[in-house]
Structures are given as structure tokens and as C-alpha cells.
Amino acid sequence: MKKNKPLAGLTLALAFAILFAASCKKSNDSNNNNYTGISATLGTQAFQSTYLLGQFNQNTLQLNGFQVKSGGDTSVIYVGILSSIKINQPDPLSNSEVWYGKHDGTIYTSGSLFGGHGTLTVTSWDTAGKKITGTFNGIFYNTHNSMDSMTVTNGHFNTSYTVY
Numbered sequence: 423m424k425k426n427k428p429l430a431g432l433t434l435a436l437a438f439a440i441l442f443a444a445s446c447k448k449s450n451d452s453n454n455n456n457y458t459g460i461s462a463t464l465g466t467q468a469f470q471s472t473y474l475l476g477q478f479n480q481n482t483l484q485l486n487g488f489q490v491k492s493g494g495d496t497s498v499i500y501v502g503i504l505s506s507i508k509i510n511q512p513d514p515l516s517n518s519e520v521w522y523g524k525h526d527g528t529i530y531t532s533g534s535l536f537g538g539h540g541t542l543t544v545t546s547w548d549t550a551g552k553k554i555t556g557t558f559n560g561i562f563y564n565t566h567n568s569m570d571s572m573t574v575t576n577g578h579f580n581t582s583y584t585v586y
Contacts, residue, residue: 460487462577476583481505495525518542530562530572537563555580
């Protein structure tokens with residue numbers, strides 16, 4: 423039986439992310455500093471989302487953490503999580519997906535179709551309060567160049583989201 427993957431339309435999602443990053447809701451709630459958005463170490467570079475768009479639709483939670491740098495360069499980390507994922511159990515990216523889109527359009531994915539691998543662990547998911555926290559790491563491969571990979575470590579997400 424083929425499993426549904428939460429990854430859908432990498433290029434379209436990245437284009438959407440870059441076009442609408444400036445209009446996204448900031449991930450940090452000014453009344454609650456516990457929300458940190460999405461962060462990770464990508465190779466040797468630190469990534470911390472400046473804005474976050476989180477939404478749950480049908481059976482998939484989609485988190486898009488945008489990092490906007492001076493000059494308008496925007497990159498994004500996408501975390502997709504199926505509602506069937508188990509809390510506090512590392513998922514070998516079978517009920518989840520993570521990818522990183524650089525401002526130049528290059529996409530690195532954890533998807534096995536491209537050779538990527540790693541784990542994602544949801545440590546807390548409050549569906550009533552619409553909040554989620556967890557970690558991720560792995561080796562992500564360039565979707566257009568299988569010889570180009572990136573080590574992703576210290577990945578964290580801690581945010582609220584909306585339901586559509």
C-alpha cells in the first residue's frame with residue numbers, strides 16, 4: 423500500500439512562500455514568547471524563521487517557516503506532518519516531510535524519492551489549542567542534483583497554527 427506523503431508541489435509551494443512571505447503572520451506571539459517558529463542548522467548556517475504560516479487541512483499539518491534576510495532574500499523550511507504520526511516516537515519521515523527552499527529556488531528535501539533521510543519527532547501536539555512542538559534532522563538532497571546534499575541538524579519547531 424502506498425502511503426500519502428504530505429509533500430505536494432515543491433516548486434509551487436516555494437514560489438508561494440517567496441511571493442507571500444512579507445504578508446505572513448509573525449510566528450512569535452507578542453503575549454507569549456514560548457513560540458519560536460522553526461529553526462535548524464543547515465550545513466554550517468543557522469536558520470531561524472522570521473515569519474511562520476501554519477495550517478491544518480484535512481489530515482496534514484503544514485508549517486512554513488520563512489527567513490527573510492536583508493535585500494529581500496527569503497528562504498523557507500517546510501514541515502508537513504500527517505495526523506497519524508505518533509507523539510514522542512521518532513518518525514523516519516514516513517508520516518512527515520521536511521524540505522528547505524533557498525532564495526535562489528534550490529530545494530533540498532528529506533524525501534526518500536531524492537535519497538534524503540532523517541527523523542522527525544513530534545514532542546507535543548495540542549489539537550484543541552492548535553499548538554505543536556518537535557524536532558527534526560537528516561540528510562537532505564537537492565531535488566535537481568543528486569550529488570548535492572546538506573546535513574540538517576538541531577531542527578526544532580514550536581508554534582501555533584490555524585485550521586482550514
